[in-house]
Amino acid sequence: MERIERAFRLERQFKNNKKVVFQHIEAVLECYEGEDYLWPSIQLMELLQEHKCGEPAKYAALAEKAATLAESIYNWEIARRFWSIKAVWHCMDKDYSKERAASMSAAETYFKEADSAVKRTPQSYMVASHFLEQAVKAFRSIRGTKEETVDAKARAEELHRLLLQYQEKSRNEMMTISHKMDISKVVEEAINWVRDKDFKEALLALSVLAVPTNVSKLKQEVQQDAHKSLGSHLVPNVIINEMGKTVANQPDSVFSSNPKKAEAATNFYMCRKAIDYYKLQAQAYIEPARYQINLEHCVRLNDILFIVSNSPFIPPEREYLFAKGLYAGLTGDFFTSTHILIPQIENSIRYIMWQRGIITSKLDDNGIQDEFSLSKSLAHSEITSIFEENTLFDLKCLLVEHAGSNLRNRMAHGLIRDGEFRSPLMSYLWCLTLRLCCLPILIHQQQVEQSNTSTDAI
Known part of the structure; x- marks a missing residue:
């Protein structure tokens, strides 16, 4: 990956009209067809986005496919990255409605990760509280007018209330550490x-x-x-x-x-x-x-x-x-x-x-x-x-x-x-x-x- 990234940057710097490296990146992404729920597709798509290259509609669909696949195996971090990448593709395509929807999906992965923390054995409300806090921040940061972000703000409020409940329950997971001292x-x-x-x-x-x-x-x-x-x-x-x-x-x-x-x-x-x-x-x-x-x-x-x-x-x-x-x-x-x-x-x-x-x-x-x-x-x-x-x-x-x-x-x-x-x-x-x-x-x-x-x- 490092060699591909280095070659692509050099190709962009010297304005090579043949675009050999760019074509190679596209071929790799097409080969994976959104079924790569690990890092290569993430790195390649982010590299293209950095240089404003690629077909936004085409790669947005692949990112969504990869995000959905990652969610199906509970890999929330990878899913979150792909939803965020999908949002950027829509932003490049000036489709701001779909950008917000993808950002909502990315934010929702924090809640899903929190939910997993309280459903596992042993459960952890402390871990869940951490991810709920991230979810609230993510929903609050979604871009758009006041009318366009009503749903995001409402979801942030809902999760904030849940966060307060989880935080109170998390106290039971804490340990007291003490030592004696002769004074x-x-x-x-x-x-x-x-x-x-x-x-x-x-x-x-x-x-x-x-x-x-x-x-x-x-x-x-x-x-x-x-x-x-x-x-x-x-x-x-x-x-x-x-x-x-x-x-x-x-x-x-x-x-x-x-x-x-x-x-x-x-x-x-x-x-x-x-x-x-x-x-x-x-x-x-x-x-x-x-x-x-x-x-x-x-x-x-x-x-x-x-x-x-x-x-x-x-x-x-x-x-x-x-x-x-x-x-x-x-x-x-x-x-x-x-x-x-x-x-x-x-x-x-x-x-x-x-x-x-x-x-x-x-x-x-x-x-x-x-x-x-x-x-x-x-x-x-x-x-x-x-x-x-x-x-x-x-x-x-x-x-x-x-x-x-x-x-x-x-x-x-x-x-x-x-x-x-x-x-x-x-x-x-x-x-x-x-x-x-x-x-x-x-x-x-x-x-x-x-x-x-x-x-x-x-």
Whole structure:
């Protein structure tokens, strides 16, 4: 096949009037008569189509015959290729009605492949869901006017509904993978970190336990993992929710030759590893320390006010909201703390940007000025002048990244279930917010300590 393709390209390039290679290709296709349901006819027809050669009506009929034969032996991929080739022949012949019909047949092979997956033994709704998703995309991409594609859009809608059913059933095919880790020593360290301190000192000590992710180190770990386990990074990684719906997927490979795609894939894996880090940090450090503070102190809402009173992170007339959210988290009510703090974090980021002279709202043709979303704010080119790299990564990963926990969007749309509010992620988010509010006090303490050290040296 490679020699035929090379010879044909040379013949076209030098405009050989004898068309010996072209005639040979036609002879081969006529010999198969559409009964070749494997690759030779596919490659030869696609080669002719690439160079706008051949008789469209004649080869469309052969492609249909081959597609039908491939379907009869359940070779859906080959059938799909032949239906798509038939569609191209009709397009070359400007018979757009038949082109759409062939494209519909090509799209339908995805459904047939999905149907085969649930009828076989053992059945797989996960595999079926993959092919149904492809079917929906294929039907939606069929060309034509609104009136001409009514049937295609209706079929896409029908299969989308079936996809949702299959995705929910696919959850039963998943396995839980876990491993044990002894964190008793670090738990004791966290407890001792806040033990026997007065409340203010203990709370400030707790705030630094939400150590920001070391982005440079995390990126290095992802790249090392990729080289150690090549296979796992070449196979697409998909994240699904409790309903079996796909909420994120690996955009490309870490090894992609395209720098942007490689960076996107690296960021995907960085978010996945960071989520595990947040959970471990919360379980090993934050929660034991929080529990110890509540054991030693009878905390009231007013006790939190010293943090929120003059924090540059908190806009005017938002102090009580932050105090309420921080108090709720400190006492273990992450239902309340999460619902209060996430929208307030979003507003605080816009507030700080606005103070720096950065426009944080749109202005449309009707004069309406909608505020920037959190995703847009965190992606702003000047946001790095406000947050250092590690904290910025944590905010994105926790709140808006689909490969992360995407808490802002999931909470705003009511997608977080009751049990998830008891997740270590909510504890980590609460402690991160506490640290952002406490930073001025922590910085002042550090400056005093450095000053005292300098004085002692003198």
